[in-house]
Amino acid sequence: MDDAAILKRRGYIVGINLGEGSYAKVKSAYSERLKFNVAVKIIDRKKAPTDFLEKFLPREIEILAMLNHRSIVKTYEIFETSDGKVYIIMELGVQGDLLEFIKTRGALHEDDARKKFHQLSSAIKYCHDLDVVHRDLKCENLLLDKDFNIKLSDFGFSKRCLRDDSGQLTLSKTFCGSAAYAAPEVLQGIPYQPKVYDIWSLGVILYIMVCGSMPYDDSNIKKMLRIQKEHRVNFPRSKHLTGECKDLIYRMLQPDVNRRLHIDEILSHCWVQPKARVLSSTAIKEGENSQGTEPSDIPEPGSDKKSATKLEPQEEAQPEARSESQPEEETLQLQVSKQLETTGEQLSRETVEEPPAQPPETQT
Known part of the structure; x- marks a missing residue:
C-alpha cells in the first residue's frame, strides 16, 4: 500500500511534496480530524542507515512526544506500518522557513528580529530546562x-543530556549539524557541551536575521575556524545595527565555552527585553548603549557567500596578530545535516565594519 492510501486510512488526504532525502520525505496533508493542513514526515527504515535507526530516530521520537511549547512545531501523531515506514504528523509551517523568508525579503528590522529571536530563545530555554538539546x-x-511566528522544527539530531554522579552534564562526542552554524569546539572534533553548542548556533541565526548574510564563510573551514577562535565578528555597515544587538551576537559567538552566554543570560539581555527599547537611535549613535561601550566596539569578520540576496561584496577585515594551531583536516568533518542545501551558499557577502582594537569584554 502506498503512502497516500496508508494516510487516507488514518484520516489524512495527501497534498504536495515539501522535501525529500535519501530515506525520508515530507509531504503536506489535510487532516480530516483536525480540519487543517499538517506536515507528514515519512521515514523508510529499509533505506535508513543503522546509526540513524538505532540512535537518532528513537531519540527524535521520544523527544517529539514530550515537547509542548508554543514556539516548537507540534507533533500530533506518530505511527509505524508493518513494512517499516514511520509516519510523524506535525504542525505545518505555512509561511515556509526563515531562510527562504530572509532570502526573499532581506534582513529583518531589529524589532521584528527581536520578536522572532525571543520566540526561538524561549523554545531553547524550554528544551534546555528539560536537558534536551537540539544540535542542528x-x-x-x-x-x-500563518502569522510569521517562529516554530522550531527538526529534532533529528536532538538528545537528552546525561548527568554524571556529581550532577554535571556529560560532554557530547557526536559531531553533528551544519558547518556554517557549528561552534569552533565542534569543528575541532573535541567533546563539547551540547547546550553551549546550541548557543553558538543561536548567535549565527541572529546575525543572519539582522544582517541578511552569514557571519562566517564556511567554504574554507580551516580559515573560518581560525577567525572564530580569534573572536572576530564583523557587521555590515549598511545595516546600522544598534550596539546592544551587536553586543548580544558578539557574546553568543564567543569561542571560549566558559564565557559564552547561557540561555537565561540571552533572555535577560537588554536587546531582547522589550522594555529596553526606550533607548533612542540618537543615543545609540552617540555610543550610549547599556554596556557603556561604543556600538563599533563589538567587532569583527565573518562572512558569506554568493547569493540570492545580491548584497554588496564584503571587505576583508585585517586578522589579529595571533597564532592558532591548525586542526588536521580530518577533525573538520561534520555529520551531514538532513537538508538538501547548505545554508551558507544561500546568503551573500556584505560590506563590514572594521574591527576595533579592543572588543568589549564586560558581561551583560
Whole structure:
C-alpha cells in the first residue's frame, strides 16, 4: 500500500511534496480530524542507515512526544506500518522557513528580529530546562506559521543530556549539524557541551536575521575556524545595527565555552527585553548603549557567500596578530545535516565594519 492510501486510512488526504532525502520525505496533508493542513514526515527504515535507526530516530521520537511549547512545531501523531515506514504528523509551517523568508525579503528590522529571536530563545530555554538539546539549529529548521511566528522544527539530531554522579552534564562526542552554524569546539572534533553548542548556533541565526548574510564563510573551514577562535565578528555597515544587538551576537559567538552566554543570560539581555527599547537611535549613535561601550566596539569578520540576496561584496577585515594551531583536516568533518542545501551558499557577502582594537569584554 502506498503512502497516500496508508494516510487516507488514518484520516489524512495527501497534498504536495515539501522535501525529500535519501530515506525520508515530507509531504503536506489535510487532516480530516483536525480540519487543517499538517506536515507528514515519512521515514523508510529499509533505506535508513543503522546509526540513524538505532540512535537518532528513537531519540527524535521520544523527544517529539514530550515537547509542548508554543514556539516548537507540534507533533500530533506518530505511527509505524508493518513494512517499516514511520509516519510523524506535525504542525505545518505555512509561511515556509526563515531562510527562504530572509532570502526573499532581506534582513529583518531589529524589532521584528527581536520578536522572532525571543520566540526561538524561549523554545531553547524550554528544551534546555528539560536537558534536551537540539544540535542542528539553523534558519532552515525555523518554520513560520500563518502569522510569521517562529516554530522550531527538526529534532533529528536532538538528545537528552546525561548527568554524571556529581550532577554535571556529560560532554557530547557526536559531531553533528551544519558547518556554517557549528561552534569552533565542534569543528575541532573535541567533546563539547551540547547546550553551549546550541548557543553558538543561536548567535549565527541572529546575525543572519539582522544582517541578511552569514557571519562566517564556511567554504574554507580551516580559515573560518581560525577567525572564530580569534573572536572576530564583523557587521555590515549598511545595516546600522544598534550596539546592544551587536553586543548580544558578539557574546553568543564567543569561542571560549566558559564565557559564552547561557540561555537565561540571552533572555535577560537588554536587546531582547522589550522594555529596553526606550533607548533612542540618537543615543545609540552617540555610543550610549547599556554596556557603556561604543556600538563599533563589538567587532569583527565573518562572512558569506554568493547569493540570492545580491548584497554588496564584503571587505576583508585585517586578522589579529595571533597564532592558532591548525586542526588536521580530518577533525573538520561534520555529520551531514538532513537538508538538501547548505545554508551558507544561500546568503551573500556584505560590506563590514572594521574591527576595533579592543572588543568589549564586560558581561551583560
